[in-house]
Amino acid sequence: MSKIEEFRQIVEDQIQMLDGMKRPEGLYEPVRYVLSLGGKRLRPALCLTSAALFGDFSSAVIPAVGLEVFHNFTLLHDDIMDQSEVRRNQPTVHKKWDNNTAILSGDAMLIKAYELMTKSPVGVLPQVLEVFNKTAIEVCEGQQFDMDFEKTIDVTEDGYLDMIRLKTAVLIGGSMKIGGMLGGGSLRDCSLLYKFGQDIGMAFQLQDDWLDVYGDQESFGKRIGNDILTNKKTFLLITALNRLEKESKKELLDWIERKEYQAEDKITAVTSLFNEAGVSEIVRQKRDEYFFRAMENLEKINGKKEIKSELQSFAHKLMARAR
Amino acid sequence: MSKIEEFRQIVEDQIQMLDGMKRPEGLYEPVRYVLSLGGKRLRPALCLTSAALFGDFSSAVIPAVGLEVFHNFTLLHDDIMDQSEVRRNQPTVHKKWDNNTAILSGDAMLIKAYELMTKSPVGVLPQVLEVFNKTAIEVCEGQQFDMDFEKTIDVTEDGYLDMIRLKTAVLIGGSMKIGGMLGGGSLRDCSLLYKFGQDIGMAFQLQDDWLDVYGDQESFGKRIGNDILTNKKTFLLITALNRLEKESKKELLDWIERKEYQAEDKITAVTSLFNEAGVSEIVRQKRDEYFFRAMENLEKINGKKEIKSELQSFAHKLMARAR
Numbered sequence: 353m354s355k356i357e358e359f360r361q362i363v364e365d366q367i368q369m370l371d372g373m374k375r376p377e378g379l380y381e382p383v384r385y386v387l388s389l390g391g392k393r394l395r396p397a398l399c400l401t402s403a404a405l406f407g408d409f410s411s412a413v414i415p416a417v418g419l420e421v422f423h424n425f426t427l428l429h430d431d432i433m434d435q436s437e438v439r440r441n442q443p444t445v446h447k448k449w450d451n452n453t454a455i456l457s458g459d460a461m462l463i464k465a466y467e468l469m470t471k472s473p474v475g476v477l478p479q480v481l482e483v484f485n486k487t488a489i490e491v492c493e494g495q496q497f498d499m500d501f502e503k504t505i506d507v508t509e510d511g512y513l514d515m516i517r518l519k520t521a522v523l524i525g526g527s528m529k530i531g532g533m534l535g536g537g538s539l540r541d542c543s544l545l546y547k548f549g550q551d552i553g554m555a556f557q558l559q560d561d562w563l564d565v566y567g568d569q570e571s572f573g574k575r576i577g578n579d580i581l582t583n584k585k586t587f588l589l590i591t592a593l594n595r596l597e598k599e600s601k602k603e604l605l606d607w608i609e610r611k612e613y614q615a616e617d618k619i620t621a622v623t624s625l626f627n628e629a630g631v632s633e634i635v636r637q638k639r640d641e642y643f644f645r646a647m648e649n650l651e652k653i654n655g656k657k658e659i660k661s662e663l664q665s666f667a668h669k670l671m672a673r674a675r
Numbered sequence: 676m677s678k679i680e681e682f683r684q685i686v687e688d689q690i691q692m693l694d695g696m697k698r699p700e701g702l703y704e705p706v707r708y709v710l711s712l713g714g715k716r717l718r719p720a721l722c723l724t725s726a727a728l729f730g731d732f733s734s735a736v737i738p739a740v741g742l743e744v745f746h747n748f749t750l751l752h753d754d755i756m757d758q759s760e761v762r763r764n765q766p767t768v769h770k771k772w773d774n775n776t777a778i779l780s781g782d783a784m785l786i787k788a789y790e791l792m793t794k795s796p797v798g799v800l801p802q803v804l805e806v807f808n809k810t811a812i813e814v815c816e817g818q819q820f821d822m823d824f825e826k827t828i829d830v831t832e833d834g835y836l837d838m839i840r841l842k843t844a845v846l847i848g849g850s851m852k853i854g855g856m857l858g859g860g861s862l863r864d865c866s867l868l869y870k871f872g873q874d875i876g877m878a879f880q881l882q883d884d885w886l887d888v889y890g891d892q893e894s895f896g897k898r899i900g901n902d903i904l905t906n907k908k909t910f911l912l913i914t915a916l917n918r919l920e921k922e923s924k925k926e927l928l929d930w931i932e933r934k935e936y937q938a939e940d941k942i943t944a945v946t947s948l949f950n951e952a953g954v955s956e957i958v959r960q961k962r963d964e965y966f967f968r969a970m971e972n973l974e975k976i977n978g979k980k981e982i983k984s985e986l987q988s989f990a991h992k993l994m995a996r997a998r
Contacts (some may be wrong), residue, residue, distance in 0.1 A: 372812075379819040429782060433775040452756040452822060455778060459752060460815045462782065466789055467808040470801065478797055485790040489695075492783045496702040499775060 355662045359400035359409070359416075363393045366417045373464070382445045382457040383464070386424050389440040395527040396420045401663060402531030402545050405655030411473050412534035415480065418468030419527045422484075425461035426491055426523075428454055433499065462488075476533050483533070483546075487526030494519025501585055505593055505605070512590045513554070513638075521553030537655070544649045548663075551646035556670055558639040561586040565623055566632055577619035583608050587638070592629040600628055643671060678985050682723035682732070682739075686716045689740045696787070705768045705780040706787070709747050712763040718850040719743045724986060725854030725868050728978030734796050735857035738803065741791030742850045745807075748784035749814055751777055756822065785811075799856050806856070806869075810849030817842025824908055828916060828928070835913045836877070836961075844876030860978070867972045871986070874969035879993055881962040884909040888946055889955055900942035906931050910961070911954050918952040966994060 353361075367387050373380040396416035403409035430436075431444040432454050438444065446454035472480040497515040501507050528549035532542035564579040565588060579586050592604060604625045607618055626632065650663055690710050696703040719739035726732035753759075754767040755777050761767065769777035795803045820838040824830050851872035855865035887902040888911060902909050915927060927948045930941055949955065973986055 376816055376819040376823060378823055379816060429778055433778060451774075455752055455756060456815055456819055456822075459781075459785065460812060462785055463808060463811045463815065466804075467812070470804045470808060474797075474801055477800060478793065481789075481793045485786060485793060488786045489783060489790070492779055492786065493699055493702060496699040496779055499779075500699060500701055 354666075355404065355659060356397050356401055356666055359404075360393045360397040362400065362413060363396040363416055363420060366413060367393075367420065370417070370464075378453065379457055379460055382428075382449055382453055383461055385448070386428055386445060386457075386461070387421070389442055391424075391440060393420055395423055395523060398524065398549065399527040399531035399534075401659060401666075402528040402537070403535030405545075405653065405659045405663075406532065406535040406537040406541070409531075409535055412531050414471040415469050415530060415534060416527075418465045418471075418484075419523070419530070421461055421468060422465035422488065423523060425458050425465060426495070428458040428461065430495060432458075433495070472534060479533055480530050483526050483529050487522050490518045490522045494522075507585070507590050507593075509587070509590055509594055512585070512587055516557050516587070517550065517554060520557055521550045524553035525550030537653075541653045541655065544653045547649045548646045548653075551642040551649070552667055552670065555639050555642040555646060558587055558635055558642070559671055561588055562632065562635045562639065564588075565626060577615070577623070580619050580622045581615055588626055588631050588635055591631050591634050592626050595629040595631075595634075596625065600625055639671075643667070677989075678727065678982060679720050679724050679989055682727075683716045683720040685723065685736060686719040686739055686743060689736060690716075690743065693740070693787075701776065702780055702783055705751075705772055705776055706784055708771070709751055709768060709780075709784070710744070712765055714747075714763060716743055718746050718846060721847065721872065722850040722854035722857075724982060724989075725851040725860070726858030728868075728976065728982045728986075729855065729858040729860040729864070732854075732858055735854050737794040738792050738853060738857060739850075741788045741794075741807075742846075742853070744784055744791060745788035745811065746846060748781050748788060749818070751781040751784065753818060755781075756818070795857060802856055803853050806849050806852050810845050813841045813845045817845075830908070830913050830916075832910070832914055832917055835908075835910055839880050839910070840873065840877060843880055844873045847876035848873030864976045864978065867976045870972045871969045871976075874965040874972070875990055875993065878962050878965040878969060881910055881958055881965070882994055884911055885955070885958045885962065887911075888949060900938070900946070903942050903945045904938055911949055911958055914954050914957055915949050915952040918954075918957075919948065923948055923951055962994075966990070 370387070373383060396419050399416040399419055400409045400412050403412035427439060428445055431439055432446045432451055436444055437447050442448075444454070445457060466484075469481060469484050470477070494515055494517070497511075498519055501512070501515060525546040526549070529542045529546040532545045537545070561579065564586070565577065567576060578584075579588075583589075593601060596604060604622065607613075607622055607625075610618070646667060647664070650660065650667070653660065693710070696706060719742050722739040722742055723732045723735055726735035750762060751768055754762055755769045755774055759767055760770050765771075767777070768780060772780075789807075792804060792807050793800070817838055817840070820834075821842055824835070824838060848869040849872070852865045852869040855868045860868070884902065887909070888900065890899060901907075902911075906912075916924060919927060927945065930936075930945050930948075933941070969990060970987070973983065973990070976983065
């Protein structure tokens with residue numbers, strides 16, 4: 353079992369053991385429900401791995417769980433705002449209970465996340481909280497930009513990249529920086545960890561968008577073209593809208609607005625418009641830019657060799673999914 | 676100008692100066708809107724007064740603003756859950772904007788509150804955050820109990836009192852305890868401040884409920900009997916439901932369910948049922964119990980005499996409204 357896998361297990365066990373959270377049932381049952389749905393526990397696992405790079409990871413365990421609780425809080429509230437009905441193959445909280453329950457249980461999770469972060473050793477507590485506060489507010493900013501972008505087709509590529517950076521990548525970076533701090537890493541190394549995490553997060557998100565259109569159906573696991581059918585504003589769509597000539601752009605917008613069509617027809621037509629705009633190559637280039645910068649920054653970190661190589665192979669595996 | 680009034684002004688100025696919070700507009704405009712609606716700034720003013728009891732209050736200013744931001748976060752999210760349309764004579768955020776905006780801007784306020792609390796001096800930071808975490812989660816628990824109680828008539832007097840303690844009183848207690856810690860008060864004195872604040876909060880809430888029915892219209896300022904007309908679950912109603920004989924209880928429940936009536940008739944009938952149950956005297960006794968215990972605990976605190984007497988007269992003024 354890899355180190356990261358080991359850390360994931362530690363986090364999973366801790367989540368099961370979270371105390372308090374009994375009465376009122378109506379507040380805490382949804383919290384336990386959300387936390388029991390699983391997930392990759394990526395952020396806390398990367399937090400612990402980052403701590404282990406420099407020394408003992410034990411003081412990072414509880415704050416790492418705090419990062420996972422925070423992440424699940426964002427999913428819970430985002431699901432209300434996006435009216436999503438399913439999360440990890442189970443009904444979302446606002447579906448299983450109601451909106452009020454989802455709002456208040458989410459609030460309780462955000463507070464619980466802070467409670468767990470506060471258990472960082474006093475010596476690094478102010479620094480850890482500074483990173484956490486900044487990350488947490490940026491995630492909200494990212495969600496707001498995302499909702500703003502849903503209402504317009506006028507989104508620049510840079511604006512879009514900044515949105516996904518805030519909405520998803522900073523929390524990976526923040527989790528790793530906090531882990532580094534708790535493990536006793538230097539300021540310089542912790543900053544490099546932040547950059548590594550943020551860039552890997554960006555590369556992963558772009559890869560995920562790319563795979564939806566250009567991936568291999570079987571190894572990707574999800575249905576190809578799903579983002580196209582749901583008109584999801586991915587970096588591919590934004591790039592195409594920004595780069596297509598007038599006529600082709602109009603055609604793309606028509607497909608977005610059309611209500612009746614055969615799924616295969618829409619996927620084929622939109623993919624061909626993406627191809628016309630050179631989207632695949634642009635996205636892969638952007639992805640590689642983030643990926644290679646991440647690997648360069650990881651290289652510069654002064655930490656335990658075996659943990660560094662764990663992070664390297666983790667990054668490679670993340671990108672290797674059905675490329 | 677009293678000290679408390681002075682502190683209120685300091686908080687007001689700091690709120691105007693809160694930095695950051697620019698982009699995205701859609702996230703931060705509602706935050707500034709809510710914070711600009713005014714209010715008594717009671718919690719931060721009491722926090723600063725508590726700090727001044729022991730020494731220099733200056734390190735408490737920013738955390739005190741954090742307490743006010745937290746309080747306004749709870750109002751913002753509660754207003755969504757309660758579908759309230761007006762707050763401080765202005766449209767609520769979810770009315771002026773929409774639910775999603777109110778959810779996300781509330782989340783940002785909770786994080787901002789923590790950011791401000793984190794600016795406490797390192798020496799007391801863990802203790803301050805411990806009190807704040809506990810208080811914040813209890814406020815959520817109180818809101819959940821409140822929502823649970825809306826769905827049933829089966830609420831005990833003790834259960835009801837515990838709900839208002841969690842929903843409103845603990846934040847007054849917590850604000851004062853945090854202030855005491857930041858001012859350098861002893862553990863014992865800070866605990867006494869917590870008890871004082873919590874009990875005053877309880878006494879005030881009971882007084883407010885009592886005034887709605889038994890107050891003097893002109894000096895109370897609000898319309899007498901409003902809680903009766905809206906079937907608000909106050910301590911008076913809970914007490915009556917728990918103490919009335921079968922027939923009278925049925926009559927009270929009938930009035931609660933009746934859809935068509937003259938306002939004056941309902942107020943007269945319900946008030947007379949309250950009188951039958953001896954509600955007025957029971958509530959005043961409960962209120963006085965809290966009030967006098969609060970004053971006793973204040974007496975025990977070792978702090979500056981002139982600030983203690985400020986707190987005494989503040990407490991008396993709070994209770995003297997149209998008794």
